[in-house]
Amino acid sequence: MAADLDLGAAFIPALHKPSALLPIAKHRETLLYMIETYPVTVVVGQTGSGKSTQIPQYLEQAGWCADGGVIGITQPRRVAATTVAIRVAEEVGCEIGKEVGYSIRFEDATSATTRIKFLTDGLLIREALVDPLLSRYSVIMVDEAHERSISSDILLGLLKKIRKKRPELRIIISSATLQAEDFANFFSESTDEATGEGRQEKRAAAIVSLEGRTYPIDTLYLEAPAEDYLEKAISTVFDIHTHESKGDILVFLTGREEIDQAVQAVSERSAQLPQGSESILPLPLYAGLSTEQQMYVFEEAPANFRKVIFSTNISEASVTIDGIVYVVDCGFVKLRAYNPQTGIETLTATPVSKASAAQRAGRAGRTKPGKCFRLYTEEACQGLSEANVPEIQRSNLAPFVLQLKALGIDNVLRFDFLTPPPAELMMRAIELLYSLGALDDYAKLTKPLGLRMAELAVEPMMAKTLLSAPSFGCLSEILTIAAMTSLGGGIWIQHDGGKKEAESAKRKFAVEEGDHLALLNVYQTFITKGRKEARFCHDNLINFKTMTRAVSIRGQLKRYLERFGVAVDESLATPSASGASKAEQIRRCLTTGYFAHAARMQPDGTFRNVSGTTVLHAHPSSIMFNRKADWVIFHEVMETGDKTFIRDITKIEKSWLLEYAPEFYKTSS
DNA sequence: GAGCACTGC
Numbered sequence: 001m002a003a004d005l006d007l008g009a010a011f012i013p014a015l016h017k018p019s020a021l022l023p024i025a026k027h028r029e030t031l032l033y034m035i036e037t038y039p040v041t042v043v044v045g046q047t048g049s050g051k052s053t054q055i056p057q058y059l060e061q062a063g064w065c066a067d068g069g070v071i072g073i074t075q076p077r078r079v080a081a082t083t084v085a086i087r088v089a090e091e092v093g094c095e096i097g098k099e100v101g102y103s104i105r106f107e108d109a110t111s112a113t114t115r116i117k118f119l120t121d122g123l124l125i126r127e128a129l130v131d132p133l134l135s136r137y138s139v140i141m142v143d144e145a146h147e148r149s150i151s152s153d154i155l156l157g158l159l160k161k162i163r164k165k166r167p168e169l170r171i172i173i174s175s176a177t178l179q180a181e182d183f184a185n186f187f188s189e190s191t192d193e194a195t196g197e198g199r200q201e202k203r204a205a206a207i208v209s210l211e212g213r214t215y216p217i218d219t220l221y222l223e224a225p226a227e228d229y230l231e232k233a234i235s236t237v238f239d240i241h242t243h244e245s246k247g248d249i250l251v252f253l254t255g256r257e258e259i260d261q262a263v264q265a266v267s268e269r270s271a272q273l274p275q276g277s278e279s280i281l282p283l284p285l286y287a288g289l290s291t292e293q294q295m296y297v298f299e300e301a302p303a304n305f306r307k308v309i310f311s312t313n314i315s316e317a318s319v320t321i322d323g324i325v326y327v328v329d330c331g332f333v334k335l336r337a338y339n340p341q342t343g344i345e346t347l348t349a350t351p352v353s354k355a356s357a358a359q360r361a362g363r364a365g366r367t368k369p370g371k372c373f374r375l376y377t378e379e380a381c382q383g384l385s386e387a388n389v390p391e392i393q394r395s396n397l398a399p400f401v402l403q404l405k406a407l408g409i410d411n412v413l414r415f416d417f418l419t420p421p422p423a424e425l426m427m428r429a430i431e432l433l434y435s436l437g438a439l440d441d442y443a444k445l446t447k448p449l450g451l452r453m454a455e456l457a458v459e460p461m462m463a464k465t466l467l468s469a470p471s472f473g474c475l476s477e478i479l480t481i482a483a484m485t486s487l488g489g490g491i492w493i494q495h496d497g498g499k500k501e502a503e504s505a506k507r508k509f510a511v512e513e514g515d516h517l518a519l520l521n522v523y524q525t526f527i528t529k530g531r532k533e534a535r536f537c538h539d540n541l542i543n544f545k546t547m548t549r550a551v552s553i554r555g556q557l558k559r560y561l562e563r564f565g566v567a568v569d570e571s572l573a574t575p576s577a578s579g580a581s582k583a584e585q586i587r588r589c590l591t592t593g594y595f596a597h598a599a600r601m602q603p604d605g606t607f608r609n610v611s612g613t614t615v616l617h618a619h620p621s622s623i624m625f626n627r628k629a630d631w632v633i634f635h636e637v638m639e640t641g642d643k644t645f646i647r648d649i650t651k652i653e654k655s656w657l658l659e660y661a662p663e664f665y666k667t668s669s
Numbered sequence: 670g671a672g673c674a675c676t677g678c
Contacts, residue, residue, distance in 0.1 A: 078677075334675090403678090625670075
């Protein structure tokens with residue numbers, strides 16, 4: 001294997017290949033012909049084939065922007081939208097935001113001259129609220145459609161509908177191999193609006209396959225199932241280290257706990273490696289790490305060190321690390337699912353799909369031939385499902401039902417989904433929206449409440465809370481709380497081993513009434529002190545970047561409300577200074593949106609939901625974790641392992657539930 | 670007394 005040594009240096013990583021060398025270049029004419037001829041083209045190609053960067057340029061050169069039309073390319077992630085746009089702007093030789101631009105939430109780098117526009121799929125759906133036929137686009141390319149995010153699934157359904165009214169629109173779907181046929185079939189069969197029956201029209205979609213990857217990957221399996229995949233992963237790392245040639249290792253595990261454990265075990269055991277031999281540098285990678293901590297994995301390992309990265313699924317598609325030659329795949333992934341009966345989300349480790357396993361293996365062969373070690377048998381691999389259950393079939397659909405209604409799609413049950421979600425999920429979403437007053441007795445969107453809720457970029461319960469706030473005189477405060485809760489954590493900086501300090505930092509902002517008021521407290525202190533004093537965030541272990549995002553979100557929500565004609569009074573009163581009544585108004589207001597998330601504390605300190613059927617635990621990050629309370633509402637509920645946790649909890653009065661949601665509680669009280 | 674894979678408006 002000595003021939004492998006330093007081979008990597010002789011190759012240029014795929015992403016930086018001159019465009020003429022990309023495998024896609026020789027397909028240029030075929031692609032343009034297909035797009036000209038067929039309304040829908042499914043392009044199959046691996047990461048690095050250049051489809052996201054080259055196809056838009058081919059189209060522009062072929063005259064698809066001639067009449068002022070824009071080529072839109074959607075991406076599932078913000079970083080992808082910006083980085084791909086910047087690269088294309090470089091290749092075209094223009095300033096970003098001129099002919100080539102991007103648009104993501106809070107960042108619009110486009111202008112009147114923009115002809116090639118990259119944007120997130122969620123944002124394009126939002127554009128459809130204003131321009132239902134997406135008439136400014138001559139071509140729309142949905143990139144990474146195989147990931148099957150809810151937004152891209154819904155976008156495909158919308159595009160299919162738009163296509164009927166805009167036959168000149170060209171649709172391109174980029175996908176990994178396995179699902180190309182599904183996309184093509186979806187666009188080729190039409191559903192009769194009146195009867196709901198499917199019928200086949202003249203094939204509307206063509207499939208173009210771009211050449212596959214450049215480097216081969218050897219896949220190895222276990223002969224017998226591993227009893228403990230974590231232990232097996234660690235020993236496999238040492239086997240690779242001692243028996244295989246140079247190259248970094250990427251190990252896929254399921255979560256933070258496992259990863260921290262593995263990193264520690266490897267660094268302890270690597271001390272026993274023979275003197276003078278190459279050493280191992282184990283590194284963790286998961287979303288919960290700060291950006292600085294994540295950056296280590298991109299740095300080259302010091303001389304005489306082999307880099308071993310223990311990562312969650314973040315490395316499967318979102319993050320690409322160069323120089324990986326070996327992949328170790330534990331065969332599991334933590335997946336979110338939503339139970340429509342209980343309304344509780346679960347987060348559980350499940351076996352990966354074949355598509356996932358292939359994607360993971362592919363991470364090994366980016367710069368030279370690689371190897372993938374699967375910690376399961378070949379037989380087990382054959383038993384894996386082809387692809388993950390699409391997100392749309394395992395999520396709380398309330399936000400998306402609301403969006404579809406706002407797009408004028410009244411009969412959401414008949415919406416042409418790529419794969420329809422279970423009816424129960426749809427019903428649960430409709431019930432929730434009805435109870436919030438967003439839908440009327442005929443399941444029609446109410447105006448203005450429902451329509452406004454759809455336009456606000458927060459989940460329905462918080463949207464309702466925001467729209468009730470003016471009548472409680474606490475809009476400024478609720479705006480802040482909405483922004484802070486929608487951050488989804490990341491407010492506090494966690495140092496390794498600094499748990500105690502983090503706890504006491506948090507306690508400084510704690511408020512008797514609960515987490516929502518504490519979040520308000522943190523934000524208001526940040527605004528008055530944190531933005532001016534450089535030390536404030538550092539001293540209080542507050543993440544400056546996250547707080548800056550909260551400021552942006554709050555600003556955006558405020559602009560929405562002002563557009564609705566709601567005045568926002570911005571007197572900067574802290575909850576303590578403004579007296580108890582303000583805090584009570586806030587708690588009452590939260591109840592108008594979160595009545596369905598109510599629980600009561602039991603003598604043992606756990607909570608029960610209203611019907612008494614589910615035991616809920618205050619999440620350790622909550623103020624209510626070790627405090628007494630009676631009735632509370634909470635922002636989020638999630639089942640992990642064998643416990644169900646509630647987060648962002650605030651004390652309320654039981655009578656408020658009946659006052660603000662009489663219909664919802666008339667039978668269960 | 671103990672913890673959230675990931676993405677997005």
